[in-house]
Amino acid sequence: MTQIHPEIPFLAKLLGVEGVRHPKDPASAQVARSLWQIAQAVILFAVIAWLIHAGAAAMEYRWQWYRVGPFFYRIIDGEFIPGPLIKGIIVTLQLAGVSSVLSILIGALTAIGRLSNSIAGRAIATTYLEIIRNTPLLVQLFMFYFVLAPIFGIDRFWAGVLCLAAFEGSFAAEIIRGGIQAVERGQYEAGDATGLSKFDKYRYVIIPQALPLILPPLTGLLISLIKHSAIVSVIAVAELTTEGLNLISDTYMAFEIWFIVAGMYLVLTTSLSVLVNILEVKMNRAR
Amino acid sequence: MSNSSATAPKMEPDTLISFDGVSKWFDHFQALKDINLSVKQGERVVVCGPSGSGKSTMIRCVNQLENHQQGTIHVCGREVYGNMKQLEQVRREVGMVFQSFNLFPHMSILQNVTLAPIRNSKLSRAEANEIALHYLERVQIADQADKFPSQLSGGQQQRVAIARALAMKPRVMLFDEPTSALDPEMITEVLDVMTELASDGMTMMVVTHEMGFAREVADRVVFMDEGRIEENCTKDEFFTGGRGERAEAFLSKILQH
Ligand SMILES: Nc1ncnc2c1ncn2[C@@H]1O[C@H](COP(=O)(O)OP(=O)(O)OP(=O)(O)O)[C@@H](O)[C@H]1O
Ligand SMILES: [Mg+2]
Numbered sequence: 001m002t003q004i005h006p007e008i009p010f011l012a013k014l015l016g017v018e019g020v021r022h023p024k025d026p027a028s029a030q031v032a033r034s035l036w037q038i039a040q041a042v043i044l045f046a047v048i049a050w051l052i053h054a055g056a057a058a059m060e061y062r063w064q065w066y067r068v069g070p071f072f073y074r075i076i077d078g079e080f081i082p083g084p085l086i087k088g089i090i091v092t093l094q095l096a097g098v099s100s101v102l103s104i105l106i107g108a109l110t111a112i113g114r115l116s117n118s119i120a121g122r123a124i125a126t127t128y129l130e131i132i133r134n135t136p137l138l139v140q141l142f143m144f145y146f147v148l149a150p151i152f153g154i155d156r157f158w159a160g161v162l163c164l165a166a167f168e169g170s171f172a173a174e175i176i177r178g179g180i181q182a183v184e185r186g187q188y189e190a191g192d193a194t195g196l197s198k199f200d201k202y203r204y205v206i207i208p209q210a211l212p213l214i215l216p217p218l219t220g221l222l223i224s225l226i227k228h229s230a231i232v233s234v235i236a237v238a239e240l241t242t243e244g245l246n247l248i249s250d251t252y253m254a255f256e257i258w259f260i261v262a263g264m265y266l267v268l269t270t271s272l273s274v275l276v277n278i279l280e281v282k283m284n285r286a287r
Numbered sequence: 288m289s290n291s292s293a294t295a296p297k298m299e300p301d302t303l304i305s306f307d308g309v310s311k312w313f314d315h316f317q318a319l320k321d322i323n324l325s326v327k328q329g330e331r332v333v334v335c336g337p338s339g340s341g342k343s344t345m346i347r348c349v350n351q352l353e354n355h356q357q358g359t360i361h362v363c364g365r366e367v368y369g370n371m372k373q374l375e376q377v378r379r380e381v382g383m384v385f386q387s388f389n390l391f392p393h394m395s396i397l398q399n400v401t402l403a404p405i406r407n408s409k410l411s412r413a414e415a416n417e418i419a420l421h422y423l424e425r426v427q428i429a430d431q432a433d434k435f436p437s438q439l440s441g442g443q444q445q446r447v448a449i450a451r452a453l454a455m456k457p458r459v460m461l462f463d464e465p466t467s468a469l470d471p472e473m474i475t476e477v478l479d480v481m482t483e484l485a486s487d488g489m490t491m492m493v494v495t496h497e498m499g500f501a502r503e504v505a506d507r508v509v510f511m512d513e514g515r516i517e518e519n520c521t522k523d524e525f526f527t528g529g530r531g532e533r534a535e536a537f538l539s540k541i542l543q544h
Contacts, residue, residue, distance in 0.1 A: 190389035194403040195379035
């Protein structure tokens with residue numbers, strides 16, 4: 001490569017390897033590598049698509065893509081009427097949103113408990129973590145729905161929210177604890193030596209240094225929470241997967257609907273990831 | 288722990304730090320063995336001794352970055368042990384300077400110095416800034432107030448760390464090998480600041496191998512070995528041969544360099 005093809009700077013920008021000018025620049029090689037990886041992905045997808053097509057043909061599956069429009073929405077008399085898929089994804093977002101907030105809260109409290117000097121605090125936090133980690137999520141969900149929900153009079157949506165929050169909270173707790181513990185020991189000592197109260201030490205010295213370590217994995221966790229939320233379909237919370245299941249039992253269009261549902265999760269999570277990456281770059285630049 | 292009350296009845300009024308029969312263990316390893324030591328108001332005590340002899344452990348017991356298991360330590364009339372509130376009070380009377388500076392990397396130099404005054408003494412930002420600039424000027428680094436620690440040289444960072452400790456208006460300053468992490472050409476700038484501090488009458492406890500500094504500034508030299516205080520004598524006694532065998536061996540070793 002002596003001269004870069006006019007299209008490559010654009011590609012480089014797209015792939016995040018901007019500033020490629022000199023042919024000996026390793027970034028040029030990176031562009032070539034990225035192009036090759038894209039090609040690999042395209043080939044792979046082509047093969048998968050062909051396999052599905054062939055499989056469906058062998059089953060004599062009748063594709064009915066033309067029917068899927070109203071599953072998203074209809075417009076009647078100029079009025080927008082959401083279909084089951086849009087309704088479902090809204091519930092999924094609510095579910096994930098509320099459980100995200102709760103799981104961060106649970107995670108933070110558990111991390112504090114684990115790091116505290118209080119024996120009770122440590123015992124409660126550890127017990128919670130062990131129970132959540134060593135039982136299947138599905139069993140936890142049934143426990144919440146069939147045992148706890150009737151006792152406390154909560155509906156299926158909140159049973160789902162609480163269960164997801166408890167599950168993701170255990171991971172959030174470890175991420176938060178790890179970030180806090182990764183702050184150098186000298187920083188704790190400097191905080192102590194300057195006579196800061198414990199609260200001030202964490203508030204002004206430790207947490208600000210732990211946050212940059214905590215945020216990337218934590219946002220990753222919360223994005224994957226969107227996917228994990230599909231499991232509450234087993235207690236029939238009307239989120240995206242449940243709506244998909246209902247549609248399939250009404251229409252028998254299993255292939256189309258599963259592809260659409262998977263595609264919707266994919267679009268949602270990847271666009272959130274991209275958003276988070278952009279924010280992260282902006283934050284690093286601001287620093 | 289002894290069950291003596293928070294105020295030390297026996298202590299002389301001008302004693303700021305006293306160790307009475309202090310021992311400390313790390314698991315089964317005894318790092319401090321029956322330490323008895325007192326530092327009076329205005330006194331400058333230099334602590335030296337071979338690596339691993341317990342110098343850091345001893346000085347860190349003063350503000351309880353390490354806790355002891357036996358004996359009592361009194362600082363500014365209060366026993367240091369356990370009770371967090373009381374410990375915070377003691378720590379605010381004691382400034383500490385570390386070998387590795389330990390500045391807060393996410394804060395500007397000015398913020399590093401104002402944090403404790405603002406949080407602990409509830410000063411307004413303006414008051415705290417004034418105090419901070421005063422001390423930053425004293426260590427000749429006020430012009431860097433808006434930079435971040437990573438933008439300063441080691442010597443500059445250590446001077447900021449000294450200013451940060453001084454801004455709490457402590458009655459005692461502790462230094463744990465403040466120049467050991469510095470490039471040779473920066474050692475003097477830090478020692479100069481410390482010497483000036485001493486001439487202003489600050490009570491100081493300094494772990495260092497800088498014998499030139501000890502000769503110039505110290506009132507007393509404490510020599511430690513294997514967790515014990517082997518020598519505790521005036522500077523003159525220490526440097527004119529009143530020292531014991533081990534101190535002799537140690538001194539001849541470090542003076543070779
Ligand atoms: N946190 C700890 N856990 C276990 N052992 C420790 C700990 N800190 C120190 N020690 C041990 O206690 C002894 C005294 O350590 P200390 O740091 O006080 O020595 P020092 O005189 O300051 O040495 P140096 O000149 O190397 O700084 C050493 O043997 C050390 O290994
Ligand atoms: Mg040491």
